[in-house]
Amino acid sequence: MSVKKILILLVVAAVLYLYFFTGLGDYITPSYFQQLYAEQPMLTVAIFFAAYILLCSLPVAALLTVMGGMVFGATTGTLVVSFASTLGATLAFLVARGLLGDWVQSRFGSYLETVNRGVEKDGAFYLFSLRLIPAVPFSVINPVMGLTKMKPFTFYWVSQLGMLPGTFVYVNAGAQLGAVDEFSVAGVLTPGLIASFILLAILPFIARAIVGSVQKAKVYKGFKKPKAFDTNMVVIGGGSAGLVSSYIAAAVKAKVTLVERHKMGGDCLNTGCVPSKALIRSAKIVKEVRNAEHYGVSAGEPKVDFAKVMDRVQQVVKDIEPHDSIERYTDLGVDCVTGEAKIVSPWEVQVGDDTITTKNIVIASGARPFVPPIPGLDQVDYLTSDNLWELRDLPERLLVLGGGPIGSELAQSFQRLGSQVTQVDMMDRLMPREDADVSAFVMEKFAAEGIDVKVNHKTVGFEVRDGENIALLESGDDKVEVAFDKVLIAVGRKANVTGMGLEELNIDTLPQGTVAVDDYLRTRYPNIYACGDVAGPYQFTHTAAHQAWYAAVNALFSGLKSYKVDYSVIPWATFVDPEVARVGLSEAEAQEKGIEYEVTKYGIDDLDRAIADGEAQGFVKVLTPPGKDKILGATIVGYHASDLITEFVTGMKRNIGLNKILGTIHIYPTVSEANKYAAGEWKRANAPEKALQWLFKFHNWRRGASGSEAPPVAATAKE
Structure with a gap:
């Protein structure tokens, strides 16, 4: 440990010792300082100033602020506390940076991601916003901001300015309390004191309103808001999130326009959940027929007509299509438009030659399969979950890249339908989001069904040799080649964020590629929301629908009531067998x-x-x-x-x-x-053993039995 860190630790330890173990805290009282201020005003200011600097990062800071008003009055107290609190905050900022900065960033950097992103995005204004709202504890802000890249001088002047309104309100409340001669109901409830407490109560709301107004002015600068709008809400994307958002808007009698460039129902209906589950069902039937002998039924080896299997899959999609159709949603009151949507301003969406003005916009553009940049992949006519459903000939040898839910579901299905499947993943097990015992169970099942599972293998390239497709794999120092007829890429999904004008409007995206939204699903523009796969953090149909409710309600009733998205209970399933x-x-x-x-x-x-x-x-x-x-x-x-x-x-x-x-x-x-x-x-x-022992003795006593008998062994839960 460096000398600097040792000195900082000693200073912090000395302050804590003086306050808690020497009785110094007994002297930090209003009466002591009021008496001292009457006799030696300058000395009192100096002592209080120094004490505040040292103690402002402790939970007593708010009491010290009120005490400043009681001792010095509103004007002097505000000046003393303002400068002392800012210096004390900066001291805590520097201590955190000098003592803990590198260590905390290296070990707990993920917890600071939000703060770092806010500082990087909005700089000083982000800190100003936090300072202006007293509900955010300053004792937390000071050290946490010390772990960011913010310059100390910037931290100082922004803190001085941002804390000033709250400081005045608290000091003024203290000044009013200090002016009370006797603590009776009539003496305490003076107009000045009542006004001070009202200020304390409404300060957070005033601060939020100020911050919101400043942010809106900043973000909407350069755009002209229409005086009237064609619609209350434009929804971009007709998948699960877009359909639910539109449905809710129509249900509450808002005018809503839904724009879909391709097929209603999105990926879930057309290329995802619905067709995959139909395929899984066919594969399950094959497995049941093969195992029919186990049930006393002779059926023989099943013959799979793969083309008919895929035709059935498409028929299932067609049977469900009416649930998500333009006709249905038009009947519900949604104005459905087919075409490419582009956001040209926070209140304008262009579709073809038409421009729709709208009060709110909901981005629900979904996601698409992610195709990694593997050398040679473009030479082998690869499949994804988008074009897989066009197959009519069963691949004799299918290579599946990806050990997540999509890759695992399809690998098992194709193996059962008759392909020889090789499944490859660079992780050490399939379905790594689940516990190790779950992965082990699934991998054992796959191996028993004949799937060649290669975990800890990275695909580094593809080649075509003498007309045969070859995948080049690496596992540590080992190099493996796998011959295949078709390869399915199932390594994840990528949010659809391009081509809609998001870049031109500087709507932020996160490192994982999804649109950056707050707890209310708002983008940097308070009237533009995002939900579903394009927003994350979960890419499930049911989660998209869940988010869509929040996006629609928050958009349509903004200014009246807003709801934070609740992710506390999110279920999911992988439909392997x-x-x-x-x-x-x-x-x-x-x-x-x-x-x-x-x-x-x-x-x-x-x-x-x-x-x-x-x-x-x-x-x-x-x-x-x-x-x-x-x-x-x-x-x-x-x-x-x-x-x-x-x-x-x-x-x-x-x-x-x-x-x-x-x-x-x-x-x-x-x-x-x-x-x-x-x-x-x-x-x-979790049975109460002692209580059960007493019950055993009680029942022995009731039947007159000897107390020396041992209690029976506990049965299983089922018994």
């Missing part, structure tokens, strides 16, 4: 966040209905705080996991613990009993 579903924390996430937990696990191989259906595999895993039944997270691997998880989603959302799930009647025999038995396992592990 058996399915994997999760809500809340995984074990890995709990460990990463330092959250204490205990794990309860129930094996579905013990479930009567699963045994009867030949699906006795998988498990239910629930995370709870030690000794408590609150659900922190749940993972289900098994038969109908995507349906079973809903009980835990409801439990987390409505604060229903495992005790109440255990006490709820579940129909026998159903797979839903797995949740009840998992709750029973938790109950058995």
Whole structure:
């Protein structure tokens, strides 16, 4: 440790020692300073000034500010406290930077991402905004800002200016209290004191209004707002987020225009959720036929007509299309427009030759498959989840790049339909977002079905040799070549943010490529919102619909009421067989966040209905705080996991613990009993042992038995 850091530590330790262990804190009282100020005003100011500088980063700062008004009055007190608080804040800023800056940035940089981004984007105004709102603790701002790249002088003058209004309000309240002769109801409730407390109450709202006005003036500079608008809201994109936003707007009788450049329903209907689930179903039928002998049915080896399978997939899409059609949404009151939308100003959207003026804009443009820049990829006519559905000939050898949900679902489906599938991922396991036991279960299942899973392998290139496609892989020092007929790229999705005018309007995007939005889904323009895959952080259809409600309501009722998006309970499922579903924390996430937990696990191989259906595999895993039944997270691997998880989603959302799930009647025999038995396992592990021992003795006494008998062994939750 450097000499500078040692000195800083010694100074901080000395201040804390003087305040807490020497009785110095007993002298920092209004009466002491008032008496001293009457006798030696300059000395009092100097002592108070120095004390404030040293103590302003402690929780006593607000009391010291009020005390400044009680001792010195409103004018002198404001001057003394303003300069002392700014110097003290700058001292804390410098201490944090000198002592902790490098260490905290290197280890906890992710927690400072928001602050760093705010400083980088808005500079001094970001700090000014924080200073102007007293609800943000200055004792937190000072050290945290010290971990940014802001210059000390900038921090000083912005803090001086930003804290001044709040300082005056608090000092004035103290001055009014100091002027009270006797603390009776009549003496305290003077007009001046009442006005001071009213100022204290409304200051945060005034500050927010000022900051909001300044930000709006800054961001809208150079744009002319129309006096009237063609529509209340323009929605760009007809996928899940766009459809729900439009539906809500029409439902509350707002005029809304929905612009879609391609097909209504977006990726989910046309190239994602719907066609993939139809394909998975066909693949599951093939598996069932192959296993028919297990159920006493002779069916032989199934013959797969791949073209008919894909025709059925397209028919399923057509059957669902009316739910998302232009006709349906027109009947609901939505003005549906087909074409390319471009935002030309915060209140204007151009579609072809027409320009629509609008009060609000919702960007719901979705995402597309991400294609990595791998050398030679353009030579092998690759597939993505967009063009996969055009296939009519089953690839004999299919290479799948990607071990996430999309890659895993399609790899298993094509293997069952008759392809020889090789699945490659650079991570050390498939589905790395899930816990290791989940990944291990899925990988074991894939291997048993004949999929060649290559984890810890990086694809570094493609070649065509003598008419045959070759993928070049690396795993450490090993080099591997894989021959294939078709390659499916399933390594992630990229938000659609180009071609809509976002760059011209300087609408920010995050490093991961999604549109930057605040907690209310607003972009840098308060009337332009983004939701769904284009905004993240989750790229699920149900999350897009969830966000869409917030975007629509916040846009249409801005200025009256706004809602922060609630991401507290987000479930998802991967539709491999058996399915994997999760809500809340995984074990890995709990460990990463330092959250204490205990794990309860129930094996579905013990479930009567699963045994009867030949699906006795998988498990239910629930995370709870030690000794408590609150659900922190749940993972289900098994038969109908995507349906079973809903009980835990409801439990987390409505604060229903495992005790109440255990006490709820579940129909026998159903797979839903797995949740009840998992709750029973938790109950058995958390049984009150001492109380049970006393009950054992009580029942022995009632039947006149000897007290020397041992209690029976506890049964399983199912028994």
